[in-house]
Amino acid sequence: PHWKDPVVTNHTTDHGVISLSVPRGHKAPKELVLDQLRNRVGTVDMARCDPGDEDAFYVADMGEIYRQHMRWKMNLSRVKPFYAVKCNPDPEILRLMAKLGNGFDCASKAEIDLALQTGIDPSRIIYAQPCKTRSYLRYAAQKGVKQMTFDNADELYKIKADFPEAELYLRILTDDSSSLCRLSMKFGASLDIARVLLDLAAQLGLKVVGVSFHVGSGAEDPATFIKAVKDARWVFDQATEAGHGLHTLDVGGGFSDDTFEKFAAILGKAVDDYFPANIRIIAEPGRYYVAQAFTLAAHVIARRDVRDPQDPARDAYMIYLNDGVYGNFSNIIFDHQHPVAQILTCAGSGSDSSSSSVPSSPVAGTDYSIWGPTCDGIDVISERITLPGLVDVGDWLYFENMGAYTRCSATRFNGFPDSHDVIYISSEAGASALLEY
Numbered sequence: 001p002h003w004k005d006p007v008v009t010n011h012t013t014d015h016g017v018i019s020l021s022v023p024r025g026h027k028a029p030k031e032l033v034l035d036q037l038r039n040r041v042g043t044v045d046m047a048r049c050d051p052g053d054e055d056a057f058y059v060a061d062m063g064e065i066y067r068q069h070m071r072w073k074m075n076l077s078r079v080k081p082f083y084a085v086k087c088n089p090d091p092e093i094l095r096l097m098a099k100l101g102n103g104f105d106c107a108s109k110a111e112i113d114l115a116l117q118t119g120i121d122p123s124r125i126i127y128a129q130p131c132k133t134r135s136y137l138r139y140a141a142q143k144g145v146k147q148m149t150f151d152n153a154d155e156l157y158k159i160k161a162d163f164p165e166a167e168l169y170l171r172i173l174t175d176d177s178s179s180l181c182r183l184s185m186k187f188g189a190s191l192d193i194a195r196v197l198l199d200l201a202a203q204l205g206l207k208v209v210g211v212s213f214h215v216g217s218g219a220e221d222p223a224t225f226i227k228a229v230k231d232a233r234w235v236f237d238q239a240t241e242a243g244h245g246l247h248t249l250d251v252g253g254g255f256s257d258d259t260f261e262k263f264a265a266i267l268g269k270a271v272d273d274y275f276p277a278n279i280r281i282i283a284e285p286g287r288y289y290v291a292q293a294f295t296l297a298a299h300v301i302a303r304r305d306v307r308d309p310q311d312p313a314r315d316a317y318m319i320y321l322n323d324g325v326y327g328n329f330s331n332i333i334f335d336h337q338h339p340v341a342q343i344l345t346c347a348g349s350g351s352d353s354s355s356s357s358v359p360s361s362p363v364a365g366t367d368y369s370i371w372g373p374t375c376d377g378i379d380v381i382s383e384r385i386t387l388p389g390l391v392d393v394g395d396w397l398y399f400e401n402m403g404a405y406t407r408c409s410a411t412r413f414n415g416f417p418d419s420h421d422v423i424y425i426s427s428e429a430g431a432s433a434l435l436e437y
């Protein structure tokens with residue numbers, strides 16, 4: 001692609017965060033992100049700064065989310081995305097999703113509130129949690145959030161009592177055995193009991209309007225979609241016999257950046273094969289939209305020399321960052337991810353990432369283990385990694401692909417903060433215009 005000159009303007013949002021407008025520039029998006037990372041760390045003086053000034057922070061490229069949206073529309077034009085808020089409830093992401101015309105998949109009162117705060121109509125929300133808190137159900141009723149999933153008889157009795165006008169989606173089981181994060185051991189009705197649930201809903205005077213499924217987050221086998229769509233077709237037919245008028249199929253989440261086209265082709269064909277054009281198809285993508293959009297920078301707060309004089313081949317240092325698995329690297333524990341460290345600044349090597357050349361020996365190819373800041377031994381980010389430089393206290397590392405299931409599951413363990421600055425940029429003029437950056 002040809003990138004035009006970037007124009008940078010400061011912009012503060014009402015979410016109390018720094019926003020920078022970077023219309024599509026002559027640099028590739030990654031370079032724009034690196035520029036912002038370097039600018040920010042350049043302002044931190046480790047020897048004098050206030051507590052927390054050197055905290056880890058993100059650069060979020062909203063243009064990346066915009067590109068993923070365009071890619072979705074090109075490959076799955078029939079399927080309307082309802083962004084899964086759980087994946088990253090950042091208010092600027094939600095604002096962009098709303099402007100793109102997407103709906104929202106919410107699983108709690110707080111997520112419903114965040115979605116509504118974007119100003120969208122409640123009909124653009126699906127409360128996609130088959131086992132809901134009763135007071136939240138009443139809250140959904142009060143706010144007019146009608147669409148919701150269920151997968152068991154007790155949920156139907158709760159809905160009858162608290163929100164009988166709800167529009168229900170029966171969530172069915174899928175084969176998620178090849179997924180990174182399996183969900184079907186917890187949610188989803190088997191086909192054996194689907195008819196019983198549909199009959200019960202009819203007896204209770206409840207309205208079933210659709211079927212939903214989720215093939216598991218980080219799904220590897222696109223054939224799972226074919227089986228799930230086929231099963232959904234069978235449930236649609238059963239529902240018609242039970243007296244319901246179904247109009248929507250919800251194909252859930254499970255899409256990833258690297259396999260998207262393959263999955264979309266298989267899903268798109270299955271949907272067209274089994275569902276006529278008058279059936280609305282929606283999805284609940286999370287990871288696909290936001291994983292690549294966030295890059296995290298963390299500060300090296302400590303280092304331990306564990307080199308073995310007897311065995312120079314095993315040269316290694318332990319380095320400690322000010323973020324770890326109890327913080328933004330919670331994706332290591334909960335999302336089975338392996339974030340890869342890259343050097344942002346490295347005083348010891350006499351170079352930083354602004355020079356793509358590998359520093360000269362003897363520091364080239366030094367081995368490290370990378371640890372978080374808490375007192376717990378489980379707090380390890382990388383057990384062994386080779387980096388092209390002699391990393392020291394005060395240097396900065398960065399990690400790409402940190403947008404999905406990271407910040408949202410961070411804790412405050414040991415008193416470390418669970419909220420971090422985000423510098424927003426947009427490497428696409430389309431996103432800048434929508435967000436009015």
Ligand code: PLP
Nearest residue numbers: 084217218253254284285286287
């Ligand atoms: N919908 C539901 C009901 C989920 O549980 C999840 C993730 O757990 C998602 C959507 C989002 O999945 P993904 O991030 O894989 O797209």
